[in-house]
Amino acid sequence: MLTERQLLILQVIIDDFIHSAQPIGSRAISKRNDVKYSSATIRNEMADLEELGFLEKTHSSSGRVPSEQGYRFYVDHLMSPFSLSRQDIKRIQAMFGEQLMEFERVVNKSAQILSDLTNYTSIILGPEVFETELKQLQILPLNTHSAVAILVTNTGHVEHRSFTIPVELDPSEIEKTVNILNEKLQGVPIYKLNQKIESEVVTLLKKHTNNFRKTYDYIQAALFSEQPTKLYVSGRTNIMNQPEFKNIDKVRDLFSAIEKEREIAPLLRSQDHGVNVVIGHENEIEAMKDCSLITASYTLGEEHMGTIALLGPTRMDYSKVVSLLNVLSGQMSKTFRAWYQNY
Amino acid sequence: MLTERQLLILQVIIDDFIHSAQPIGSRAISKRNDVKYSSATIRNEMADLEELGFLEKTHSSSGRVPSEQGYRFYVDHLMSPFSLSRQDIKRIQAMFGEQLMEFERVVNKSAQILSDLTNYTSIILGPEVFETELKQLQILPLNTHSAVAILVTNTGHVEHRSFTIPVELDPSEIEKTVNILNEKLQGVPIYKLNQKIESEVVTLLKKHTNNFRKTYDYIQAALFSEQPTKLYVSGRTNIMNQPEFKNIDKVRDLFSAIEKEREIAPLLRSQDHGVNVVIGHENEIEAMKDCSLITASYTLGEEHMGTIALLGPTRMDYSKVVSLLNVLSGQMSKTFRAWYQNY
DNA sequence: GTTAGCACTCCGTGTTATCGAGTGCTAATT
DNA sequence: AATTAGCACTCGATAACACGGAGTGCTAAC
Numbered sequence: 001m002l003t004e005r006q007l008l009i010l011q012v013i014i015d016d017f018i019h020s021a022q023p024i025g026s027r028a029i030s031k032r033n034d035v036k037y038s039s040a041t042i043r044n045e046m047a048d049l050e051e052l053g054f055l056e057k058t059h060s061s062s063g064r065v066p067s068e069q070g071y072r073f074y075v076d077h078l079m080s081p082f083s084l085s086r087q088d089i090k091r092i093q094a095m096f097g098e099q100l101m102e103f104e105r106v107v108n109k110s111a112q113i114l115s116d117l118t119n120y121t122s123i124i125l126g127p128e129v130f131e132t133e134l135k136q137l138q139i140l141p142l143n144t145h146s147a148v149a150i151l152v153t154n155t156g157h158v159e160h161r162s163f164t165i166p167v168e169l170d171p172s173e174i175e176k177t178v179n180i181l182n183e184k185l186q187g188v189p190i191y192k193l194n195q196k197i198e199s200e201v202v203t204l205l206k207k208h209t210n211n212f213r214k215t216y217d218y219i220q221a222a223l224f225s226e227q228p229t230k231l232y233v234s235g236r237t238n239i240m241n242q243p244e245f246k247n248i249d250k251v252r253d254l255f256s257a258i259e260k261e262r263e264i265a266p267l268l269r270s271q272d273h274g275v276n277v278v279i280g281h282e283n284e285i286e287a288m289k290d291c292s293l294i295t296a297s298y299t300l301g302e303e304h305m306g307t308i309a310l311l312g313p314t315r316m317d318y319s320k321v322v323s324l325l326n327v328l329s330g331q332m333s334k335t336f337r338a339w340y341q342n343y
Numbered sequence: 344m345l346t347e348r349q350l351l352i353l354q355v356i357i358d359d360f361i362h363s364a365q366p367i368g369s370r371a372i373s374k375r376n377d378v379k380y381s382s383a384t385i386r387n388e389m390a391d392l393e394e395l396g397f398l399e400k401t402h403s404s405s406g407r408v409p410s411e412q413g414y415r416f417y418v419d420h421l422m423s424p425f426s427l428s429r430q431d432i433k434r435i436q437a438m439f440g441e442q443l444m445e446f447e448r449v450v451n452k453s454a455q456i457l458s459d460l461t462n463y464t465s466i467i468l469g470p471e472v473f474e475t476e477l478k479q480l481q482i483l484p485l486n487t488h489s490a491v492a493i494l495v496t497n498t499g500h501v502e503h504r505s506f507t508i509p510v511e512l513d514p515s516e517i518e519k520t521v522n523i524l525n526e527k528l529q530g531v532p533i534y535k536l537n538q539k540i541e542s543e544v545v546t547l548l549k550k551h552t553n554n555f556r557k558t559y560d561y562i563q564a565a566l567f568s569e570q571p572t573k574l575y576v577s578g579r580t581n582i583m584n585q586p587e588f589k590n591i592d593k594v595r596d597l598f599s600a601i602e603k604e605r606e607i608a609p610l611l612r613s614q615d616h617g618v619n620v621v622i623g624h625e626n627e628i629e630a631m632k633d634c635s636l637i638t639a640s641y642t643l644g645e646e647h648m649g650t651i652a653l654l655g656p657t658r659m660d661y662s663k664v665v666s667l668l669n670v671l672s673g674q675m676s677k678t679f680r681a682w683y684q685n686y
Numbered sequence: 687g688t689t690a691g692c693a694c695t696c697c698g699t700g701t702t703a704t705c706g707a708g709t710g711c712t713a714a715t716t
Numbered sequence: 717a718a719t720t721a722g723c724a725c726t727c728g729a730t731a732a733c734a735c736g737g738a739g740t741g742c743t744a745a746c
Binding site for chain 4: 023025026027039040043044046047057060061062063
């Protein structure tokens with residue numbers, strides 16, 4: 001168990017280091033008003049804290065730097081709550097005050113605000129709305145050989161895809177099929193669509209349409225194939241302002257990792273709901289080993305919709321970021337709920 | 344006017360430098376099989392070429408490096424045509440062979456291919472389809488106080504936006520208005536919509552609906568407000584592999600510039616159609632002063648749809664990039680045309 | 687338990703020397 | 717007159733070295 005004094009010193013070191021990015025020496029600490037011990041005492045305590053694994057040296061005669069374990073302890077026990085500046089709060093409110101009305105735009109703007117206010121890189125996943133229900137299916141012919149398929153959910157989410165109509169298919173058959181699907185599938189949750197079709201609609205389709213299989217397969221491909229959840233990244237360049245990323249190879253590796261949406265999306269999705277802090281090597285992705293990722297999830301009613309996250313060096317301003325994510329995820333959830341109160 | 348020998352030397356220097364990124368010395372040139380002059384002769388010629396502004400030295404006793412004027416001359420007069428490798432061609436064909444059928448996806452994939460095959464950063468603008476005609480307007484109520492508006496064009500382009508219905512508006516009025524608009528506006532080019540409404544539809548609406556202004560204003564905001572053309576960027580990290588971008592500040596400035604879509608989009612849009620090369624300081628944007636930007640446009644039928652571009656250091660493989668852009672923009676145009684033959 | 691004092695360590699910086707690639711110029715060669 | 721060999725010179729890159737400063741660990745004194 002750490003003593004009061006050790007806690008104080010650890011906190012001071014981490015707070016200082018987060019802002020200065022320089023190893024902290026014993027003299028600098030003992031000079032502070034809130035610390036009334038001599039540098040020698042501090043030195044002894046620092047040696048102990050190092051032995052316990054909370055601090056590290058960059059070389060044998062350097063000041064101390066927090067270890068990952070140190071950050072972990074700080075985040076779990078030491079961090080003092082951060083109050084956002086009046087300005088920042090205004091900025092957030094202003095954004096949600098706009099008559100945006102569009103998931104995409106809210107998410108996009110949120111990403112921008114996050115990266116602007118923190119100077120880190122923001123990543124937002126979503127919104128994904130599994131339990132969303134089908135509102136309308138539509139196939140709109142554009143000319144003799146192409147059409148656009150549109151799917152609308154009860155949350156106002158729209159998916160669409162253009163496709164060519166194979167010559168062997170009869171447009172009127174397609175129309176008939178879509179009509180039946182549309183009628184039978186209203187209100188069915190998206191993730192149950194395929195199942196519902198197979199169990200209830202297929203027999204009906206067989207009865208009312210010729211060449212059922214071909215037509216249906218085609219519509220299936222056009223409408224029901226999964227689209228990957230979108231990832232919104234903002235403030236990529238912020239990371240380059242951090243002194244720990246002066247080295248271009250590091251930056252390249254990190255950027256490459258971020259561009260691999262197939263890997264980042266599941267990572268964000270797998271985080272606990274609520275605010276979540278992943279420090280350094282706790283992170284699975286190699287290139288993020290000296291980054292921290294802080295996530296929070298936003299919801300629609302009770303249902304989880306997506307994740308907002310900030311990516312920065314392990315020397316991150318955890319307390320600011322955590323409270324900012326808290327505020328923003330709350331605002332997003334509140335906004336979405338307001339739009340779909342009776343959802 | 345340059346002599347044959349000067350042309351040869353200039354070409355050799357630029358070709359070499361494009362691949363090595365190292366200043367080229369007289370000895371290295373004279374050793375080549377296709378050059379049969381001594382290093383002293385080459386030195387003399389190089390001094391002349393420098394005086395003429397085609398070459399530069401990095402310091403007083405260094406080898407030569409092409410100047411921007413040198414690159415310009417190379418691009419305009421010296422560049423030998425490049426044949427893409429069988430592999431590269433296959434890759435392109437494979438992509439266009441897929442049953443993609445979606446502007447967005449084609450554009451996205453094209454951006455990826457461009458950056459993959461060149462190791463530069465690709466930027467694609469579009470597609471913007473001004474002369475596109477309205478196919479269908481629709482407003483779909485989601486619940487008592489929100490709805491989604493969908494606009495489809497004859498090219499299969501879909502725009503949509505969710506919005507809340509103000510209490511003072513009558514949903515049935517909205518429906519009536521949309522019905523009228525839909526009926527009267529089919530086939531009207533998007534960019535003429537507002538004009539057409541004012542000149543022909545307004546009177547009709549006034550007759551058939553109450554509270555016309557408010558309802559119409561609302562629909563106008565929901566459906567007809569301009570959405571900025573999308574920008575697709577791929578291979579951002581490629582630029583960091585270039586030795587001229589080892590310096591992180593340069594990279595940051597360049598990245599920041601690329602993120603400013605409001606500035607990049609007009610830049611791409613303003614280029615001449617066909618392939619276009621902008622070298623170094625010819626570029627308007629400060630952060631791109633030591634980059635080159637090569638653009639080409641793609642079309643739907645006769646109509647310009649958008650621009651594909653590659654961004655790299657001034658020491659770019661111009662001949663490869665130019666022919667690649669040529670091939671790809673052609674393929675895109677061909678594909679789009681095939682989809683909408685009777686457009 | 688705390689602190690003053692001191693020897694020691696290591697980074698960062700500036701200096702100097704050296705090496706090599708490349709140039710410009712002059713004089714010799716073709 | 718054009719080309720080339722030869723040579724002195726320039727500059728960047730690299731390595732070796734000394735030195736000052738910030739910081740530590742340890743011992744002994746308070």
